[in-house]
Amino acid sequence: MLILLDQDGVLADFERGFHEAWDTRMGNLHPALPLEQRRAFYVRDDYPDTYRNEVEAVYHAQGFYRDLPVISGAIEAIQALLEFGHDVRICTSPLNQYRFCLPEKYEWVERNLGPDFVHRMIVTKDKTVILGDVLVDDKPSVTGTRTPAWQHVIFDQPYNRQADGPRMTWENWNAVLGTVRTFDGKH
Amino acid sequence: MLILLDQDGVLADFERGFHEAWDTRMGNLHPALPLEQRRAFYVRDDYPDTYRNEVEAVYHAQGFYRDLPVISGAIEAIQALLEFGHDVRICTSPLNQYRFCLPEKYEWVERNLGPDFVHRMIVTKDKTVILGDVLVDDKPSVTGTRTPAWQHVIFDQPYNRQADGPRMTWENWNAVLGTVRTFDGKH
Incomplete structure (x- = not known):
């Protein structure tokens, strides 16, 4: 095949990489959503609209994709x-x-x-x-x-x-x- | 279709980009081969083996692919x-x-x-x-x-x-x- x-x-x-990077950057304001509570294919759709830029900043960052587990x-x-x-x-x-x-x-x-x-x-x-x-x-x-x-x-x-x-x-x-x-x- | x-x-x-970059870097030692005399698909195979590293350095350089005409x-x-x-x-x-x-x-x-x-x-x-x-x-x-x-x-x-x-x-x-x-x- x-x-x-x-x-x-x-x-x-991606999920674990995002979770860890989000908690490091933003955890004080809004803890990362546990994986089992994720419902939308695009992670940005599972976070409040007010955090849209911060969500995108996580995976647009240099090194994010390279270092995914x-x-x-x-x-x-x-x-x-x-x-x-x-x-x-x-x-x-x-x-x-x-x-x-x-x-x-x-x-x-x-x-x-x-x-x-x-x-x-x-x-x-x-x-x-x-x-x-x-x-x-x-x-x-x-x-x-x-x-x-x-x-x-x-x-x-x-x-x-x-x-x-x-x-x-x-x-x-x-x-x-x-x-x-x-x-x-x-x- | x-x-x-x-x-x-x-x-x-690629050919014009390579030609110009080669002449800038190496033209004094070995002028770039005119396009009509190119015979090998890989440009490195049309230059002497002793210049292999210099040929590759041209198209490995940052900006080479971005700036091709x-x-x-x-x-x-x-x-x-x-x-x-x-x-x-x-x-x-x-x-x-x-x-x-x-x-x-x-x-x-x-x-x-x-x-x-x-x-x-x-x-x-x-x-x-x-x-x-x-x-x-x-x-x-x-x-x-x-x-x-x-x-x-x-x-x-x-x-x-x-x-x-x-x-x-x-x-x-x-x-x-x-x-x-x-x-x-x-x-």
């Missing part, structure tokens, strides 16, 4: 997928404020998955023009200009629980991706 | 393609030394095609996993892990004249892309 993995919220722990189990699962013979790519959309985010997403991959893995990066705002069997993404609905070739598997997060469809974590990925392979009729 | 345009050597004038006619052709109703994307591979090159490719597009055009960027080392009808690329042979959906149209440059296949410039693009549309049987 050609497996596309979204980066933030699937491999890189790894979501537990992700690296080991990628190694296993490669050993099973699957073709694994990272398929990520940059912020409109791309200056730091864009090279730091590459730095993150270099640091956590090794320099050769950088060649597996695909950066695009429109994931529907990328070929694949599966896209693992924490976004509840991934849309674009085309009908995608891939099947969307939702990477489980508290803020996407309202969405229907196959859903996985780095604990149950093997069973869930196995099901997808049966469903799509090609494997 | 979904038209993928390579960035360097098709839209951004536009290839004459490219912007007007893109506007015309969009007006004809085609879907146009930029499909580009970053250097392994991505730190400056990667955000500066976006800056270049923002500056020369406008901020909205940045959403049309696709960054990948492997262009064969990108859907498209046509890929316009100055590389003589564009390969990857798959059989591509797109047909490769070579963007004419002195260093790719040995390659066979449809070939275009920003003077004759309309006639050449019209031929491709007939050939692929879908239009």
